[in-house]
Amino acid sequence: MPDAITRFxxxxxxxxxxxxxxxxxxLEDEVEAGQLxxxxxxxxxxxxxxxxxxxxxxxxxFAGRSFAGSAAKRPAVMPLVLFDHPxxxxxxxxxxxxxxxxxxxxxxxxxxxxxxxxxLKFGHGITVRTSHRLPSGINDVGxxxxxxxxxxxxxRLVERGGLSAAASELRDVLETVVQKRVRPx
Numbered sequence: 001m002p003d004a005i006t007r008f009x010x011x012x013x014x015x016x017x018x019x020x021x022x023x024x025x026x027l028e029d030e031v032e033a034g035q036l037x038x039x040x041x042x043x044x045x046x047x048x049x050x051x052x053x054x055x056x057x058x059x060x061x062f063a064g065r066s067f068a069g070s071a072a073k074r075p076a077v078m079p080l081v082l083f084d085h086p087x088x089x090x091x092x093x094x095x096x097x098x099x100x101x102x103x104x105x106x107x108x109x110x111x112x113x114x115x116x117x118x119x120l121k122f123g124h125g126i127t128v129r130t131s132h133r134l135p136s137g138i139n140d141v142g143x144x145x146x147x148x149x150x151x152x153x154x155x156r157l158v159e160r161g162g163l164s165a166a167a168s169e170l171r172d173v174l175e176t177v178v179q180k181r182v183r184p185x
Contacts, residue, residue, distance in 0.1 A: 001019065003177050003181065004170075004173050004174050004176075004177040005017060005019070007173050007176075007177065008169065008170050008173045011169055011173070012166050012169060012170075015166050017170065020036070023086070023087075024041045024042050024043070024088065025086070027039035027041055027158070028041055028050070028158055031158045031159065031160050032160070034160055036160070037159060037160055037163055037164075037167040037170075037171075038157060038158060038159040038160070038163070038167065038170070038171055038174070039157075039158050039159075040054075040155060040156070040157055040158075040174065040178075041155075041156050041157075041158050042088050042153050042154065042155060042156075043088070043153070043154045043156055044088060044091075044151070044153065044154070045151060045152050045153065045154050049154070049156060050156070050158050051156035051157050051158035051159070052156060052157045052175075053154055053155075053156055054155045054156060054157055054175060054178045054179075054182070055154070055155045055178060055182045056152045056153070056154050056155075057130040057131075057132065057152055057153050057154075057155060057182065058130065058131075058150070058152050059089070059092055059128050059129065059130060059150035059151060059152065059153055060128070060129065060130070060131055060140045060142055060150065061093075061126050061127075061128060061140065061141050061142035061145065061147045061150070062120060062126060062127050062128070062129055062134070062138050062139065062140060062141065063120055063123075063125070063126045063127075063138070063139065063141045064120040064121040064122065064123055064137055064138055064139075065121075065137050065138075065139065066121070066122065066123035067120070067123040067124070067125065067126065067141075073145075074102075074145040074146055074147070076103065077103045077104060077105050078097065078102055078103065078104040078105070078125070078126065078145075078147075079104075079105055079106075079107035079124065079125030079126070080093060080094075080104050080105065080106055080107055080125050080126060080127065081107055081108045081109075081110075081116050081119040081120055081124050081125045081126065081127045082106065082108075082109055082116070082127060082128075083109065083110065083111060083113075083116065084109050084110065084111050088153060089127070089128045089129060089153070090128075092128050092150055092151055092153070093127070093128040093150075096128075096147075096148040096149070096150050096151075097147075097148065099148065100148040102147070102148065107119070107124045107125035108124050108125065116129075117135050117138060120138055121135075121137050121138070126141060126145075126147075128150060130153065132181075132182055155178065155182065157171065157174060157175065157178075159171060
């Protein structure tokens, strides 16, 4: 997002941009209600969803070095660090573990991604995310711990009809940045 906003600000100096973070369903609802011009939203793959598909991103099991280093084998009950319900990443984690009969417990829940990363760095458990913008000290532990394979997640750009010229330019910048930075090579 910072790269997209910087590029857009150079194209359209003086235009106010409001950036919000929130739950996927809430952002989608705000676009539909005309409260937002557009939103980048995650969806489960294979569903007939609104918006333009920008990327299909694989999901991975992540833990901090202290957890990954201390776990010579998978714990009997997997401690999870997840977003509050509802969350697509949370759903993917719980569904994958339940399907394979892996016992789990919620170690920490939070509405904040920095909260998830902080809990992982202090060894409170594992989480499910994409590998995009992964902080240092957080590692993929799925194969090391013999965890089940995870589905991908779709990143879509949802927009309301009748965008202004400036909003259309911002949309184009967002698409370009996603093509460059998010799509796996």
